[in-house]
Amino acid sequence: MDATKDRLGRIHHARVHACWQFQGRNSVSMDETNNVARASGAIDAWIGNDGSGLFPYDAVIRAYHEMGKHFVPDTLLERLDDARSLITKQAQTEQALKVFLDVALDKYDSRYEYVTYLAISVLSIDAGGARGDTRWNSLEKRDRLFLHLICDMLRFELLMIDGADKALQQLPPDPKVSQRRCASALRALKPVIERIGLDFSQADDDPIGMARNLCRIVANRTERHEQELLARSILPVYVVHDEYMFIRVLQSFELTFCWIAGRLMKALECFDDSPKDAGILIKQADGVLAETTMLFSLLSTMQRESFQTFRAFTEGASAIQSRNYKLVESLCRVPEESRLHSIAYSSVPEVQQKVIAGVSTLDDAYKTLDKRIGNAQRTELTQAMADFAKSIKQWRSTHYGIAIKMLGENTGTGYTEGTPYLDAVRTIPVFPSIDGVAHTKEIEEVS
Ligand code: HEM
Structure with a gap:
């Protein structure tokens, strides 16, 4: 610009x-x-x-x-x-x-741009297109940061409800929306709370009270450097209350894509020698992606007017610049030439250059799977890949739905025509070699 x-x-x-x-x-x-x-x-x-x-x-x-x-x-x-x-x-x-x-x-x-808007370097959640980066291989580490990001959003919501913070006061949501917001955040956190083993019960019908309780528990377990990280990783462009939640949701997705990229890289490494392990890794990536997609329910509590107000100042920052997302995509398959040389990849030049130079992908590895692999193992691996592909497509559809709701017919901040771009990309095969193989899971619609 x-x-x-x-x-x-x-x-x-x-x-x-x-x-x-x-x-x-x-x-x-x-x-x-x-x-x-x-x-x-x-x-x-x-x-x-x-x-x-x-x-x-x-x-x-x-x-x-x-x-x-x-x-x-x-x-x-x-x-x-x-x-x-x-x-x-x-x-x-x-x-x-x-x-x-x-x-x-x-x-x-x-x-x-998007990467600086989300303070991705402050949180160190950038796989950056760098295949081989294993910083985010630990699910425990990913879960902990995910919990902190969403709880920090809840903490901010509670400050607003209590009238205890003077920051970002424009367009505060009404109490009903706040209540729905807390309930959606708690739902999205449930699997992580269970894996971490927090002593926290969701058996209550007061989401705001439960959010208070959870924030208290998490605050007691938060270390000083984590508090600093959280404080330094949120600089909204404007003073609209909902932008805080918008940023934390985007960061949580980025963290998840970054972790998924790590899983897929490992899967690729062991694909030939140990296809069973590759299947397990892809399954793990699938499970975490599916549960993270629940964050769209939380995001849908954003007031459209709020989004329309602050997005006037986010021009030039768009998730089309997400290196983590494109890294995930290009670990699955080499994108078609037309996509590789379009705005989809020119917005992530580091990833684009690597793909042009030549990369190995799960789809290519699948096509050349050694004949020695038994039928049962092949079926298991194929199924893991089909399920993951289904979850990615589900993610794209839900994302498209929320973009329609929030953006309407406006163009995107990443200089595409907006939702028509998203509509066109949502059916791109994740693994072309198994496109059409039926997935095995029931996927809940996220509203
Ligand atoms: C209010 C909610 C949202 C709206 C209105 C929205 C809108 C858009 C639009 C219009 C694009 C096309 C590029 C552009 O011109 O900007 C896009 C791309 C994208 N968005 Fe969103 N988005 C939203 C939320 C999210 C969230 C929460 C994520 C999670 C990280 C996300 C991830 C992506 C990704 C990865 C792309 C690139 C897709 C591709 O190139 O195939 N978006 N979004």
């Missing part, structure tokens, strides 16, 4: 925003307005100390939440830029600060 145009756009929006504040439409108090001055002062002090001591993350995050990332004034952005210059000069750059500034300054640098 043209840098000057983007910058002028931000200045224009900042003026509109300031105007709203004076008209009292965005109830920002003088105290909150001081957040920017406080954050700037704290950065100055940190720089004055030559960057020693803890960077004032909290003050910066507070200021960002007060305005929305799109409207953070230049005074603060320039201070952050100074902080960045200081750490690049230092030999021992603190990696955590570097990635945080990368996310905080994406709009300032005119390199704002």
